[in-house]
Amino acid sequence: MASKFRAPVLAVFSGSARQGSVNTKLAKAAERLADSGMGATTKFLDLEQYQLPLYDPNLEATHGMPESALALKADLAKADGWIIASPEYNGFVPPLLLNAVTWASRGDPPDAGMYATFQRKAAICLAASPGAMGGMRSLVPSRQLFTNLGVHVLPESVAIGGAFQAFDESTGDLVDPKQHAMLKMAVQALVYHTHDTANRQATCDIIQEHLKTTVGEYGSISVPNQNV
Numbered sequence: 348m349a350s351k352f353r354a355p356v357l358a359v360f361s362g363s364a365r366q367g368s369v370n371t372k373l374a375k376a377a378e379r380l381a382d383s384g385m386g387a388t389t390k391f392l393d394l395e396q397y398q399l400p401l402y403d404p405n406l407e408a409t410h411g412m413p414e415s416a417l418a419l420k421a422d423l424a425k426a427d428g429w430i431i432a433s434p435e436y437n438g439f440v441p442p443l444l445l446n447a448v449t450w451a452s453r454g455d456p457p458d459a460g461m462y463a464t465f466q467r468k469a470a471i472c473l474a475a476s477p478g479a480m481g482g483m484r485s486l487v488p489s490r491q492l493f494t495n496l497g498v499h500v501l502p503e504s505v506a507i508g509g510a511f512q513a514f515d516e517s518t519g520d521l522v523d524p525k526q527h528a529m530l531k532m533a534v535q536a537l538v539y540h541t542h543d544t545a546n547r548q549a550t551c552d553i554i555q556e557h558l559k560t561t562v563g564e565y566g567s568i569s570v571p572n573q574n575v
């Protein structure tokens with residue numbers, strides 16, 4: 348019998364478009380873990396490819412949302428959860444990521460509610476840096492940013508220090524087994540979480556069927572909003 352459950356869909360993105368970016372390496376290492384063996388379906392979103400203009404309220408007021416921003420919003424909305432690996436710039440979130448998030452926070456249809464792209468998504472925030480701290484300071488503002496927008500940011504964050512030496516050149520995976528295990532735990536937590544949220548209605552349906560056969564009609568169990 349075909350399963351009533353579907354695989355969670357994860358969008359994976361990096362806050363750096365730099366050639367050889369260690370955060371892109373980290374994002375792709377996390378993506379491999381999620382879709383090889385954990386059962387998630389993943390899509391890598393290259394933030395630079397959207398070619399977003401710098402957010403400008405005058406541009407928005409005169410021209411509306413750029414097509415590129417609408418495309419980004421649509422790609423983010425399709426996923427149940429996000430894996431975000433981002434560099435630390437001056438202890439903060441870098442402009443590429445902040446600009447993308449700023450555009451995605453705009454242009455929701457009136458009936459969709461504020462921050463519709465973000466509400467009740469789940470995410471893990473990762474960082475990598477050649478420095479010893481691994482970009483750890485930026486995890487505080489990036490977690491706060493996504494939380495402000497309604498994202499369930501899971502407690503599992505990973506910061507990879509000494510990142511220019513941290514990845515295996517042939518596999519792309521983290522060389523240090525402890526770092527690899529930490530990343531795996533974080534990705535696993537996101538896959539579990541999004542498996543639940545992606546399948547809430549299916550779970551309700553199964554319980555309903557079970558109750559019908561055990562205690563007869565039991566009212567109705569449903570999840571009004573699939574994203575809840």
Ligand SMILES: Cc1cc2nc3c(=O)[nH]c(=O)nc-3n(C[C@H](O)[C@H](O)[C@H](O)COP(=O)(O)O)c2cc1C
Pocket residue numbers: 363364365367368369370371433434435436437438439475476477478480481482
């Ligand atoms: C403007 C700027 C600010 C930076 N600030 C920090 C910082 O606060 N902490 C840190 O660990 N590295 C900092 N770096 C160094 C980055 O961690 C390093 O360039 C890293 O390789 C960027 O990530 P990427 O390889 O994914 O592009 C900064 C780099 C730039 C260009």
